[in-house]
Amino acid sequence: MKITDFAVIFVLLFLPFGVVSDLRVQNQREVQQLEMKYTSALRTAVQDAGVVLSQNERQEREAGYGSDKFFRVDKEEALTTFLHTFFLNMGIDGDTAAQRALLDYIPVIVILDYDGYYTFASATYKDAYGQAVIGHKWSEKKPYAYVDAAGNSVGFTLDNYLHAYDARNQRWVEGFQKELESQTPISLLNNSLTFEQMRRSTIVRTVQEDLARMINVHNEKAARNGISYTFTLPLIPQEEWYNTIDDVGMIAFIQGIPVGDRYYNNYGFGGGRVVRKQSIIGGIEPGTGMKYFYRDSYPAPFQAVERFTDEKSAAAAGYFEYKYHNSLN
Secondary structure: OOHHHHHHHHHHHHHHHHHHHHHHHHHHHHHHHHHHHHHHHHHHHHHHHHHHHHOOOOHHHOOOOOOOOOOOOOHHHHHHHHHHHHHHHOOOOOOHHHHHHHHOOOOOEEEEOOOEEEEEEEEEEEOOOOOEEEEEEEOOOEEEEEEOOOOOEEEEOOOOEEEEEEOOOOEEEEEEHHHHOOOOOOHHHHOHHHHHHHHHHHHHHHHHHHHHHHHHHHHHHHHHOOOOOOOOOOOOOHHHHHHHOOOOEEEEEEEEEEEOOEEEEEEEEEEOOOOOOOOEEEEEOOOOOOEEEEEOOOOOOOEEEEEEOOHHHHHHOOOEEOOHHHHHO
16 A cells, blocks of 8 residues: 555544544634623623612712712613613614523523612513513512511611611611610610621622522523523622622623533623712802802802702803812912
8 A cells, every 4th residue: 555545544534533623623712702792791781780870960869968878779770771781782782582582591680779679580470451471570679688586677778877676665766887886775786897797798698599589480481481501599709799789789690591512601790889979059259249159078158059960050050160279379
């Protein structure tokens, strides 16, 4: 047999292995690209939603004066923003059928509010005609609640403000933990360190347990829709949970999207650090009668007359900007 014959046989024997190996590498590369695309879409969507949660455009939604973290979140606007950004980056903006199918891979979305949280998940409910339907809907607000052995209950918030029921005296109290320290027989309120540890662990545990329950419910719906994947609550580091509950925010989970020979699973946190918006004060300078506007954090020797949401509104009402440094000349 000639040497060329051996060469032909060698090529015929090993060429398929090379082709298969090349296809496998190409498939892995495509899978990685898809996973990067999905991860980018998810993170961008929750970040955009987090920004919406912390936007402060209307006076009645400003952070409370008692707590910089008290904030009335707009969960509908946050959800709309999340879905729009997510669908757009997934390349299905405007494709209603694809969007509906993708929602089957989102078992639950959570909005963390100041004194409780909302979940957006598949549920059975009655429509306007009284017919039972299955679809995604918001839950009622669920409190961050704790009950001790003596029957006392505490409703936590994202800071140290609380509502508590004093079982011994059968009364409700509320305020910051420091204000209520030694004022009730509720032992948890009398130690700042213990209170903070219990507050954080209660919020995390409450949300985790509810998520696990809702994901199990989602599994039943997914099975009816032909999805064989079993959804489970992902293992999220406790430190990441604790960082997440510092402010209002959104948590979104994606699970079971087929990518190559495996499934894509991920979650995203989108938090918006709430920054209290300073009011614009309109005042009159004594002696001259001149009208100036300034931020409420600035000391100014004026008689406050009006309050505005922004400088433009104050200027439109005839006020001039007050330059604080000028008063030092």
